[in-house]
Amino acid sequence: MVHFISKRLQQSLILLFLASVVCFTLVVSAPGNVAVLIAELRGAVATPGYVEQVAEEIGLNKPLLMRYVDWFGDAVSGDFGISYRTGQDVSADLAARMSITGTLIAGSAIIATLLSLALGFLGALWPYKLPDRVSRGLALLGASTPTFFVGALMIYAFSVHFQLLPSFGFSGPETWVLPWLTVAVLPAAVLSRVVRIGLEEAMSSPFVLTAKSKGLSRTAILFRDALPNITPLFINALGTQVGLMTATAIIVEPLFSWQGLGDYFLAGVRFRDFMVVQACLLIFLTFFILVNLIVDLAVLLTDPRIRRQWS
Template identity: 75%
Template sequence: MLRYTGNRLQQSVVLLFLASVVCFTLVVSSPGNVAVLIAELRGMIGSPGYVEQIEQEIGLNKPLLIRYADWLGNVIQGDFGISYRTGHDVNADIMNRITVTGMLVAGGAVVATVASLVLGFIGAFWPGGITDRAVRGFALVGASTPTFFVGALVIFMFAVILNLVPAVGFNGLKSWILPWITVAVLPAAVLSRVVRVGLEEAMASPYVLTAKSKGLSRFRIMFRDALPNITPIYINALGTQIGLMTAAAIIVEPLFAWQGMGDYFLNGVRFRDFMVVQACLLLFLTFFIVVNLVVDLTVMATDPRIRRQRSGA
């Protein structure tokens, strides 16, 4: 277990390095001159020598490898630089916004987890019935519907027609309900199928037949014996969906007029604020890598079969 953990940590460090290379390369290879853009934003585009002065200030006249090394060194120290558009410290902007995105993803993950377990369990408890078909229908529709359409639909239904919750902005706990539902629909649909199929396979296992011969109820067998056996598969799928929910925040936050990391990233792209784009991309990729690391270690800890395979290897 310790050896596997060490190997996964080394792989994660390598992936983080590659992620930094990708972020830097994508930004520096974009068309246009950053110095000209900054001069335009400051209203100094017509000043002689001003563009060259900006290039020297932000190091655009240095070789790419030196620019990358300088940027990476600052990032390792927690310094993401200064926004080209606003002149604000990117670190401060991120700290003001990351909590919003974190709460959105965390709340959506909780909603998706609870909904998927309940729906998947109900479908497997009455296989082939109306309830099971309804759960399958929800999974099909939920997994096929774009996130922005789900957001527009729940806003129209619950905020406009029923007037139960606010549509945009922050106004207490009610403001989180619609964004959580929006970001959780697709993951809940996918995960409910994971639970449903996993329980169906588990209920055909020999240990389930043994439990039935002892006179145990179907509910007890599913909850005590079958459900724990699909935990590793479910954790793997949940980790993937949490990563996708982070990407979905780019769509959900502007939809509800929230100022989180997704909105910050979109503004950076819109105004070609490359320091912001680099920081957001790197943070998103880092989150994906960390989530995958945690998922792998959790699956390793919860599944003795995988531990035995790793030990044998």
């Protein structure tokens, strides 16, 4: 088990290094002259002399490898440079916005987990009957509806028509509900099918016959015997969906006027603020890698077969 943890930590560090290379390469390869862009954003005339001065100031004249080493060293220490557009410290902006995106992803993950378990168990309790068909239809609808359309429907239904919840801002729990639901719909739909299919396979196992011979009800067997068997599978699928929520946040945050990392990333792309884009990309990829590391460790703890394999 210690060997497994050590190996996964090494793999995560390698992936983090490769992620930093990808982030730096993508941004550096973007078309256009960064020095000219910065000169124009500063409101100055982009004369050749001034452009050369800006390029020297921000280190564009250094060799590419040296630029990467400087950027990576600063990023490891938490320094992501200065925004080309605003002149503000990118690290300070990230720290202020990270809690907003964290709230969005954490709340959505909890709602997606509860909804998926409810729909999955609903179908497993009454297989191939009306509740199972309803849960399957809801899952299909949720998985095939674009997230931005779900958000628009949420705003129209709960803010415009019924006037129950605010449609924008980050000022309290009442403003969190609609963004949470919007992000949670797709993961809940996918995870509900994981739960339903996993429970169906578990209920066909030999231990179910033993449980039935003891007089246990289907509900008791599902919760006591079948659920622990699908826990590693569910954790694995949940980790994938939580990682993908970082991409969903880029769509949902501007929709509800949340000034989180997704909104910050879009602003960086729109104004070609490369320091912001690099920082946000690196954070998103780092989050995805860490989530997968945590998932692997959680699966190790919940699946005795893997523990025996690495013992």
